[in-house]
Amino acid sequence: MLTESHQLSVDRCQDLSVEARLSGSIPPAPFFLTTDLDERHRLYGELSRSGPVHRVVLPHGEWAWLVVRYEQARAALTDPRLAKTGPPFAAELDPALRCAINSNMLNVDLPEHGRLRRLVAAAFTRRRVERLAPRIQQLTDELLDPLVARAADSSFDLVAEFAYPLPVAVICELLGVPESGREKFREWSFADVNASVIGVEAYAEAATAFVEYLRDLIARKRREPADDLTSALVGARDGSDSLTEDELTSMIYLLLVAGHETTVNLIANGVYMLLRRPGAWAVLGAEPERVPSAVEELLRIDGPVQTSTLRIAVETFEFAGVTIKEGDTVLVGLLAANRDTTTRPDAEELDLTRSPNQHVAFGHGIHLCLGAPLARLEAQAAFTGLLARFPGLRTAVSPHEIVAEPGLLMNALRALPVTTRPA
Numbered sequence: 001m002l003t004e005s006h007q008l009s010v011d012r013c014q015d016l017s018v019e020a021r022l023s024g025s026i027p028p029a030p031f032f033l034t035t036d037l038d039e040r041h042r043l044y045g046e047l048s049r050s051g052p053v054h055r056v057v058l059p060h061g062e063w064a065w066l067v068v069r070y071e072q073a074r075a076a077l078t079d080p081r082l083a084k085t086g087p088p089f090a091a092e093l094d095p096a097l098r099c100a101i102n103s104n105m106l107n108v109d110l111p112e113h114g115r116l117r118r119l120v121a122a123a124f125t126r127r128r129v130e131r132l133a134p135r136i137q138q139l140t141d142e143l144l145d146p147l148v149a150r151a152a153d154s155s156f157d158l159v160a161e162f163a164y165p166l167p168v169a170v171i172c173e174l175l176g177v178p179e180s181g182r183e184k185f186r187e188w189s190f191a192d193v194n195a196s197v198i199g200v201e202a203y204a205e206a207a208t209a210f211v212e213y214l215r216d217l218i219a220r221k222r223r224e225p226a227d228d229l230t231s232a233l234v235g236a237r238d239g240s241d242s243l244t245e246d247e248l249t250s251m252i253y254l255l256l257v258a259g260h261e262t263t264v265n266l267i268a269n270g271v272y273m274l275l276r277r278p279g280a281w282a283v284l285g286a287e288p289e290r291v292p293s294a295v296e297e298l299l300r301i302d303g304p305v306q307t308s309t310l311r312i313a314v315e316t317f318e319f320a321g322v323t324i325k326e327g328d329t330v331l332v333g334l335l336a337a338n339r340d341t342t343t344r345p346d347a348e349e350l351d352l353t354r355s356p357n358q359h360v361a362f363g364h365g366i367h368l369c370l371g372a373p374l375a376r377l378e379a380q381a382a383f384t385g386l387l388a389r390f391p392g393l394r395t396a397v398s399p400h401e402i403v404a405e406p407g408l409l410m411n412a413l414r415a416l417p418v419t420t421r422p423a
């Protein structure tokens with residue numbers, strides 16, 4: 001049940017003045033702040049059953065409309081009356097910094113979006129992704145092999161030892177980021193996806209350091225182009241068009257952040273889900289050919305991304321029974337929409353053979369995830385590698401010790417201790 005103060009944070013903020021909305025006097029909606037993944041899903045489920053669209057308070061105190069049912073989510077994600085606005089606090093950043101991190105396709109609408117996506121797609125090709133497959137396999141093996149003995153003896157944190165380093169290595173190799181710079185990413189990238197929780201100052205500080213690093217990387221690739229995506233983006237052309245310096249910086253910023261934060265969660269949340277459903281790990285281990293369809297189901301049922309990025313209404317209009325006013329902020333609850341039982345009565349159930357499996361884990365419409373083929377490739381290698389090496393895997397701690405990150409954007413576990421030692 002939503003408590004009274006939660007209900008306030010979900011429904012009554014429409015009565016508040018702008019000052020009250022931003023003053024922190026109403027607590028953010030509880031599904032953002034909870035550290036319990038099951039609780040997050042339970043609260044979203046309640047909200048989705050009670051209606052398709054709700055007003056909610058975001059972690060940084062602003063309020064927004066949140067769309068929590070599947071059909072309405074897809075409609076909102078393709079509605080031209082909802083334009084992209086920058087991430088939380090974008091307007092408060094120094095303009096030079098803002099341009100260096102936000103001039104990418106995720107933050108703009110048509111026709112600008114089409115221009116940027118075409119330029120990036122010319123460099124980030126299917127062939128480039130497919131070429132990565134053997135390297136992804138090798139990285140998976142290198143990370144997992146040393147963990148076999150440790151899991152049998154004691155335990156290891158699946159997030160820190162595998163789910164995180166694999167996508168970081170893949171995206172860094174794809175972009176040609178040298179190993180020496182990588183340890184900084186966790187901090188910078190965490191700040192980016194958690195801006196709504198950590199506040200504008202910490203966010204701006206991390207973004208400034210990140211941009212400095214990227215400018216240096218781009219300058220090096222200009223001097224010495226290599227066979228990597230950063231060099232390809234530097235040289236990307238569409239007729240006479242090319243990416244400006246800010247577009248290049250912010251595109252690489254986006255690829256580095258979106259390219260790993262999400263995939264980490266797909267692997268960690270997916271393993272956690274499989275280990276908690278009786279028999280699911282063993283069934284999949286016995287039939288690894290089902291891994292691709294299992295990955296789709298894990299994306300759907302406990303996806304890496306909680307909400308879409310922010311949209312803003314460019315006119316006043318009626319939507320799913322509410323009046324969205326010009327200037328209102330709108331968010332799509334991807335997690336909630338994927339488990340919408342009003343559309344699919346069995347949406348809360350894990351079905352590793354579900355087909356067709358429609359979901360909005362990668363978004364929908366023109367901003368549909370550009371990295372989805374890469375994410376699927378990584379996740380399939382990760383699950384296949386884990387299932388083959390750790391048939392007896394189980395969580396090493398009780399469920400209440402497994403902590404989810406509070407936040408607006410991501411649906412992430414902080415750690416996932418696992419073991420193969422008999423209980």
Ligand code: HEM
Pocket residue numbers: 105106107117171254255258259260262263266303304305307308309310334360361362363364366367368369370371372374375
């Ligand atoms: C399981 C992993 C992933 C998930 C769940 C995911 C999810 C998403 C979602 C929901 C969006 C749309 C956001 C919105 O409309 O507000 C998006 C966009 C995007 N993602 Fe991903 N993503 C994943 C992996 C990746 C990877 C590996 C990359 C890059 C290598 C990537 C790059 C992008 C880019 C560039 C966009 C912007 C596309 C556009 O605006 O046209 N993502 N992603």
